[in-house]
Amino acid sequence: MTQADTIFKEFKEHSVAEFFKKNRQMLGYSGKIRSLTTIVHEYVTNALDACEEHGVLPEITVKVEQLGNDHYRVTVTDNGPGIPQSHIGKVFAQMLSGTKFHRFIQQRGQQGIGASGCTMYAQITTGKPIHVITSTGKGKVYEANVMIDVKKNSPLVTDEKEYDGDFTGTTVIGEFKDVQYQQSDKSPGEYVRRTALANPHAKITFIDPNKLKTVYERAVTVLPKKGVAAKPHPKGLEIDDLIEYAHHSKERTIKTFLVNTFDRMSAAKAKEIEELTSIDFQRKPDSISWKDAEEIVDAIKKTQFLAPSTAELRPIGESTIERSFLNVLEPEFHSIRTRKPAVYRGGVPFQVEVGMAYGGKAGRGNENGSTAEILRFANRAPLLFDGGGCAITKAVNSIDWKRYQLRNIETLPLSIFVNICSTYVPYTGAGKQAISDEDEVMKDLGLALMEVARDIKSYVTSERRKYEKHTKKLTLTKYIPEISRAVSELTGAKKEVLEANLLRIVNDKYENGGDEEAEEEAGEEQ
Secondary structure, three states, X not given: OOHXXXXXXXXXXXXXXXXXXXXXXXXXXXXXXXXXXXXXXXXXXXXXXXXXXXXXXXXXXXXXXXXXXXXXXXXXXXXXXXXXXXXXXXXXXXXXXOOOOOOOOOOXXXXXXXXXXXXXXXXXXXXXXXXXXXXXXXXXXXXXEEEEEOOOOXXXXXXXXXXXXXXXXXXXXXXXXOOOOOOOOOOHHHHHHXXXXXXXXXXXXXXXXXXXXXXXXXXXXOXXXXXXXXXXXXXXXXXXXXXXXXXXOOOOOHHHXXXXXXXXXXXXXXXXXXHOOOOOOXXXXXXXXXXXXXXXXXXXXXXXXXXXXXXXXXXXXXXXXHHXXXXXXXXXXXXXXXXXXXXXXXXXXXXXXXXXXEOOOOOEEEOOEEEOEEEEEEOOEEOOOOHHHOHHHHHHHHOOHHHHOOOOHHHOOEEEEEEEEEOOOOEOOOOOOOEOOOHHHHHHHHHHHHHHHHHHHHHHHHHHHHHHHHHHHHHHHHHHHHHHHHHHXXXXXXXXXXXXXXXXXXXXXXXXXXXXXXXXXXXXXX
């Protein structure tokens, strides 16, 4: 036996479940507080997606109970469509299995890992299965315990039972150790608060370990439009993407492949691209070589296309965000912008929504007053961790806030709300807590932030001017009695008449007029 044979004797194949068991931090299970919030995040996002696909307004209850030191039970119930009995194991105990990863469609979850990751974490910290109660509304309720065969990445379903009942939806119950509940901006409670803010069509009830119940009533009664499967946009398409699409295409020619595979690709556009290459577009798509793909991608870069279709994107919408702000934050002033759709590498469409809420309950309160907060979302799902490496945080920090009269922004009662919606969000890792700083994404984030910052600047400047005028009026009014008395003694005029005249002059200047400073500032800006 050679040395190479000896080395490769230990060569083994591992399942994806084994990989994530040894690298659970990649799924968000790193730290006791974060791990508990990750569990709530995975179950709540699945519940919201299921309800919306089913066409019902979500009603979700999240309950966290403490069973011992760093030992908790999490129960999440929804009113969704339920899960067919035959799919229970795959949904909760098979990594990379689900309804989302293979579809080019905008949903909160997209990798088919989340719920199975929770099951794995439960069994490696407690040795116990996840308990599932579900019904598809046909008069039958199904219960089972679910675990993962880590070696095979396959589900182990036990203790199954079925009985009559009128319950429709799903309840998931799991016990977890090495987790901790703590009141903070990283807690399950904060996660639910932010979820309610970005999903005002949902009613969410949260019960914490102290049995404190918080109910976020829905602010709107209209469901977000249903997600539709999308085609990739040609702009931003990479060579490897093109070859992958082509070699799996059932089209008969390269031309029909391009027209039927990509968004905004008409027959005329395909002909225009063909004329920029040396390739016969009547060839079969699977004949495309790397060199051919380079030519086609280069030609696409030189061709003008319409912006990607918005049909597959589901932004929250400016009016809905406004109602959510008024419902949860009750700000003194707010400004919201939704950018037009754009694409990043691979032809993936995305859209940026930015809102700022000032005053009221905006910002994070503490013993020293209020501090600004960045509320990060991807497809309406809150991102509570890994903020430093996220494109949203980087974009916020890149703005020169002093330019917008927002000095010492970290001390202001300000909430900066940012949602990125896409059929495929460019997360930096499997934990789905930070967004990659793609050039196109960063550009749109910066432009949207500057737009709302200008509105906030106008409000802050106006409020400061009002305050200054009010302060000057109070100061002058304070001295009017003394001045009136002195002038009366010098001139013999009646003190009461002098005082009334001086008050009228001050009121005319600082209530009915006094806009000279505003006119001067406007002139300077012009």
